[in-house]
Amino acid sequence: MSTPDTPLWEVFIRARQGLHHRHVGSVHAPDTTLALQAARDVYTRRGEGVSIWVVPANAITASDPLDKDMLFEPTSDKIYRHPTFYDIPDDVGHM
Numbered sequence: 001m002s003t004p005d006t007p008l009w010e011v012f013i014r015a016r017q018g019l020h021h022r023h024v025g026s027v028h029a030p031d032t033t034l035a036l037q038a039a040r041d042v043y044t045r046r047g048e049g050v051s052i053w054v055v056p057a058n059a060i061t062a063s064d065p066l067d068k069d070m071l072f073e074p075t076s077d078k079i080y081r082h083p084t085f086y087d088i089p090d091d092v093g094h095m
Contacts, residue, residue, distance in 0.1 A: 007056055009035040011043055014051040021053050029054075 006028040012021035024043045029035035035054040044052070063071055 006030055007035075007058070009039070009054040010057050010060060011035075011039040012053040012055070013039075013043055013049040015048055017050055021051065026057065027054070 007030065009027050009029055011024050011027055013024050014021045027035055027038040027042060029038050032054060036052060039052050039054050043049070
């Protein structure tokens with residue numbers, strides 16, 4: 001049973017080699033070892049996953065959704081960042 005002082009850990013699982021880790025949920029645990037065990041018990045009951053990450057929730061910094069325009073809109077005026085800006089020669093083949 002968790003107490004109000006028990007840290008919250010965010011859990012990320014990689015389903016297969018070559019895939020990225022995906023956030024699957026959270027667990028409360030006093031340390032990393034118990035957080036990994038709790039994550040394994042809660043989120044990999046059917047044998048899914050080859051890797052588990054647990055990250056202290058207070059170590060994650062996230063942007064505010066209200067700042068979306070300020071953070072992401074400036075990229076739309078930089079067309080050179082989009083692959084459609086470049087002409088690819090025919091002899092390059094598949095890219």
